[in-house]
Structure formats: structure tokens, C-alpha cells
Amino acid sequence: MVVIGLGISWILDGLEIQLVANVGSILTKDESGLGISNTEVGLLASVYLIGQVVGALVFGRMTDRLGRRRLFIMTLAIYLIGSGLAGVSWDLYSFLVFRFIAGMGIGGEYTAINSAIDELIPAHYRGRVDIAVNGTYWGGALLGSLGALVLLDPDLVPIFWGWRICFFIGPILGLVIIYIRRHIPESPRWQLTHGYTEQAEATVDGIEESVRSHGVELPPVDETKAIEVVGEKSIPLTQVARVMFRQYPRRAVLGATMMITQSFLYNAIFFSYALVLNNFFDVPDERVPLYFIPFAIGNLAGPLLLGHLFDTWGRRRMILLTYGLASVVLALAAVLFSAGVLTAATQTLLWCICFFFASAGASSAYLTVSEIFPIELRGQAIAFFFCIAQAAGAVAAIVYASLVGDGTERGPLTAGYFVGAAFMLTGGLVAWFIGINAERQSLEDIAEPVTSVKRRGATRMEGPNPLAGT
Structure with missing residues (x-):
């Protein structure tokens, strides 16, 4: 229930990004009903990104104050409204407003x-x-590519309606999922640390009863690990900043480095990929979505097949391995691209291999920033590092698009690929040297709650990593 009910968020985000990438050229045609310019198509993507940043910051604070459950229902509803209305946009300005709203909803979903x-x-x-x-x-990106092949084919669906129907796919999925989310409980950890003791006990009792009803005997609770907390409704922003940057400075560096490096690589490759196919391999526009399908499959397979190793082999080993292998494959791709020996198919194959590892590493970056800080400021920590990553990704998208040029010179883009490889290797090495062995550790063992009585008595500054090597 948790995996399906909450996991849909990233499917929706991937769907949104891929749809905009696919409908961009359609929206420039007068038959679409909008007839906007190429620059305005780029503005749509930028406004969606700005909406995500604003949504992450606003709703990140709210999810720590008001609870996880309220926010993951509220933010999904906001996304449904924004994306659904985008399908009935009547001009550029209405489209921009609706894309901003959808972005806010998805940004809040992340936190x-x-x-x-x-x-x-x-x-x-x-x-x-x-x-x-x-x-x-x-x-979601795969679904967006497949949907675009049908809905954006003017021989099957009129141009005026095809792109509009695309924006209804997400809301239709979301309406199904919002029903499932109504049955997901609030985090008892959040309830307890915010003073809702009775509700926390009731939530845990309900979960335990559900488990016992399936014939499972629960082991006794280890009361030696009990933590006494004094619930607080809200943590001041000054205290949030103090905990993140003064008490846990190395963790802040770890989170920022992992998020920046993976976002830089992804946006550099993803948003320049169509240009590379067009300019260097002469792939026509209508066939570009076909090359995104195997690319999306490789990205999806990595986290699904490698995810369990982050719990068994450990976080630091797997982060170094996934970031490092992605770096090596990217460097190899740069050499072969520079030599001019690749075709559109072999270039796509190399990206599939590279991002099979990079995708698992990128997902572990989100895992890392969400588990290494105390419960009471988890949403705000995720929002902060997410915004940093988005900024890095936006810069990478602009820079690498300019490196493509007119497709006559391979040198600038080759150099860019080597820079991307160096970025990923840096992220892996930083995680190896200052990362946290958080695998199979209780969240409270990784970072003691801000509201714990012990912490109130003596706030411990971050010293040598107490979990490294354990």
C-alpha cells in the first residue's frame, strides 16, 4: 500500500517531464491552438522547474509542521488540478500558470x-x-514516450486534441492513487515528536493488529533503545539551520555533493539527448521518442535490480560503485563519441548502461538526504537539497545544449562528457569517505530526534562518523 500509494509520485513527474519534451514541437504549430515559439516552449519547462522549487520549499516546511499524510494528499491534489487544467489551456499565459501549479504539487510530493x-x-x-x-x-518517462507515439501522431489524433489528452494521463492515474493514499497512516514517528502521543499509539496498534491478523507473531520490543521525547508542534527555522549546518556539517556536505553531481549529470545528458541525436546522428524529430524508450528502461531497471544491495552490501559501497561505474562508462562513451565510431543505436546503448548505474546512484542520493537528519526537519532537509540539485541541473541543461552547437564539432561536447564523468566520480568518492553506514539502522540511531530529552540536555556536535565501518 505504501509503495504503490506513494511511489506513483515519481511516475507522475517522469510522465510530466517526458510529455513536455515530446509536445514541445507540437505546441509551436498553429493547429495546436497555441502556436507558441521555441523560446516559449523552453519557458514552459523553466516555469515547471521553478514551481517544483517553490513547492519543495513551501511544502517541505509544512510537512514537518502539519504531518506527512496531510501533505502527500494535499500536494497530489494540487498536481491533479494543475496538470488537468494545463490540458485546457487557451493561451501561453494560462499554460504557464497551470504548469507552475503542477510543478508546485510535484515539488511538495518529493518532500x-x-x-x-x-x-x-x-x-x-x-x-x-x-x-x-x-x-x-x-x-513515468517510459509511459510518456509510449503515449506520445500514439497521441502525438496526427494520423491517429488531431493535433489540437492530442497534446491536451497527454496532460490528462497524469490526473487520471492520480485520481486512482489518491483513493489508496487515504488508507495510508500518518507517520507515528512524526506524531510522537509533535506531541500527538495517543494518535501515535493508535497508529502503531493498528499496524501491529493488521500484521497479527495475518498470523505473524511480533518479537518483543527492545526497551533498552527507548528514547524519551518532548513533543513540539514546530521547530524554529534558526534551529533547523543550526542542526543541519552546525551540528551535522559533514552530512550537509555529503547531501549537497551527491544531489548536485547526480542532477548535473542527468540534466546534462537528458536535455541534450534529442539535440545530439538530431545534429550528430541525423535522427528525425518523429523518431527521437523511440530512442528514449530503451534509455528509460535502463534507468528504471537500475534501481529495481540494484536497490537491495544498498541494504545488504551497504550505502557507502554501493554509492561509490554506482557513481563510479557510471563515471567510467560515461568516459568511455566520450572517447568513442569523439572518435566518431558510434551510431545512434550504440550511443543509446552506452547511455542505457551508464544510467543503469547512475539511476540507482541518483535514487540513493534522495535516500541519503532523507535519512541522515533528525525526524523533525526531514522534509525541510529534503527540500533544501532538492532545490540545490535543481539549480545545478538547470545550469547543466543550458551548458550542454550550447556544447552541441550545430553538430559539426565534437570536441566541446566530448569535454563536457568528461566533466560529467568527473562530477559523478567526485560524488562517489565523497560518499565513500564521509558517508553514513545507514543500512539496517533505525532512523533514531542515525540521527537522534531534536525533541529527545537527552539531546535537550546536551546537544552533541558532529564528530568522527560513529557509524562508519560498523
């Missing part, structure tokens, strides 16, 4: 969903579930 998953899933399975759920973004 509420990652917080809820980490706090509801057992420690032994937290890594694989979180990574798999984040990886389903590419399931």
Missing part, C-alpha cells in the same frame, strides 16, 4: 513522500524501497 517512506518502511528494507520508488520516475 512529503520521501519523509513518509523512510518513517514507515522497516529499517532492513528502507534502502531498496526508497531507491526503487525514486527510480519509478523512469517508468
Whole structure:
């Protein structure tokens, strides 16, 4: 219920990004009913990105104050409204407003969903579930590519209606999922640390009773690990900043490095991919979605097949392995691209291999920033690092699109690929040296709650990593 009900968020985001990538050229035609310019198509993507950043910051704070459950229902509803209305846009300005609203909903989803998953899933399975759920973004991208092949074919669907129907796919899926989410409980961790003790006990009792009804005997609770907390409705922003950057500075560096490096690589390759196919391999526009399908499959397979290793082999080993292998394959692709020996098919194959590993690594970045900070500021931590990553990704998309040029010179883009490989290797090495061995660890063992009585008595500054090597 948790995986299906909450995992749909990334499918919706992947669907949104892929649809806009596919309908961009359609929207420039007068028959679409909009007839906007290429620059205005780029503006649509930028406004959606800005909406995500605003949504993450606003709803990240709210999810820590008001609860995970309220927010993952509210943000999905906001997305449904924004995306649905985008399908009935009558001009550029209405389209921009609706895309901003949809972006806000998805940005808020990132914070509420990652917080809820980490706090509801057992420690032994937290890594694989979180990574798999984040990886389903590419399931949405695959769905968007397949849908575009049908809905954007003017021989099958009129241009005026085809792109509009595309924007109804997400809301239709969302209406089904919002029903499932109504049955997902609030995080008892959030309830307890915010003073809702009776509700927390009732939530846990309900979960335990559900487990026993299936004939499973629960082991006794280890009361030696009990933590006494004094619930607080809200944590001041000054205290949030102090905990993140003064008490856990190395974790802040870890989270920022992992998020920036993976976002830089993804946006650099993903948003320049169509240009590379067009300019260097002479792939016509109508065939570009066909090359995104295997690319999306590779990205989806990585988290699903490698996710369990983050719980068994460990976070630091697998982050270094996935980031490192993605870096090596990207460097190899750069050499072969520069030599001019690749075709559109072999270039796509190399990207599939590269992002099979990079996708699992990128998903682990979201896992890392959501589990290494205290419960009470988890949503805000996710929002902060998500916004940093989006900024890095936006810069990468612009830079690498300019490196493509007119397709006559391979040198600038080759150099860009080597820079991307170096970025990924840096992310893996930073995780190896200062990362946290959070696998199979309780969230409270990784970062003690801000509201714990022990912490109030003496706030411990971050020293040598207490979990490294354990």
C-alpha cells in the first residue's frame, strides 16, 4: 500500500517531464491552438522547474509542521488540478500558470513522500524501497514516450486534441492513487515528536493488529533503545539551520555533493539527448521518442535490480560503485563519441548502461538526504537539497545544449562528457569517505530526534562518523 500509494509520485513527474519534451514541437504549430515559439516552449519547462522549487520549499516546511499524510494528499491534489487544467489551456499565459501549479504539487510530493517512506518502511528494507520508488520516475518517462507515439501522431489524433489528452494521463492515474493514499497512516514517528502521543499509539496498534491478523507473531520490543521525547508542534527555522549546518556539517556536505553531481549529470545528458541525436546522428524529430524508450528502461531497471544491495552490501559501497561505474562508462562513451565510431543505436546503448548505474546512484542520493537528519526537519532537509540539485541541473541543461552547437564539432561536447564523468566520480568518492553506514539502522540511531530529552540536555556536535565501518 505504501509503495504503490506513494511511489506513483515519481511516475507522475517522469510522465510530466517526458510529455513536455515530446509536445514541445507540437505546441509551436498553429493547429495546436497555441502556436507558441521555441523560446516559449523552453519557458514552459523553466516555469515547471521553478514551481517544483517553490513547492519543495513551501511544502517541505509544512510537512514537518502539519504531518506527512496531510501533505502527500494535499500536494497530489494540487498536481491533479494543475496538470488537468494545463490540458485546457487557451493561451501561453494560462499554460504557464497551470504548469507552475503542477510543478508546485510535484515539488511538495518529493518532500512529503520521501519523509513518509523512510518513517514507515522497516529499517532492513528502507534502502531498496526508497531507491526503487525514486527510480519509478523512469517508468513515468517510459509511459510518456509510449503515449506520445500514439497521441502525438496526427494520423491517429488531431493535433489540437492530442497534446491536451497527454496532460490528462497524469490526473487520471492520480485520481486512482489518491483513493489508496487515504488508507495510508500518518507517520507515528512524526506524531510522537509533535506531541500527538495517543494518535501515535493508535497508529502503531493498528499496524501491529493488521500484521497479527495475518498470523505473524511480533518479537518483543527492545526497551533498552527507548528514547524519551518532548513533543513540539514546530521547530524554529534558526534551529533547523543550526542542526543541519552546525551540528551535522559533514552530512550537509555529503547531501549537497551527491544531489548536485547526480542532477548535473542527468540534466546534462537528458536535455541534450534529442539535440545530439538530431545534429550528430541525423535522427528525425518523429523518431527521437523511440530512442528514449530503451534509455528509460535502463534507468528504471537500475534501481529495481540494484536497490537491495544498498541494504545488504551497504550505502557507502554501493554509492561509490554506482557513481563510479557510471563515471567510467560515461568516459568511455566520450572517447568513442569523439572518435566518431558510434551510431545512434550504440550511443543509446552506452547511455542505457551508464544510467543503469547512475539511476540507482541518483535514487540513493534522495535516500541519503532523507535519512541522515533528525525526524523533525526531514522534509525541510529534503527540500533544501532538492532545490540545490535543481539549480545545478538547470545550469547543466543550458551548458550542454550550447556544447552541441550545430553538430559539426565534437570536441566541446566530448569535454563536457568528461566533466560529467568527473562530477559523478567526485560524488562517489565523497560518499565513500564521509558517508553514513545507514543500512539496517533505525532512523533514531542515525540521527537522534531534536525533541529527545537527552539531546535537550546536551546537544552533541558532529564528530568522527560513529557509524562508519560498523
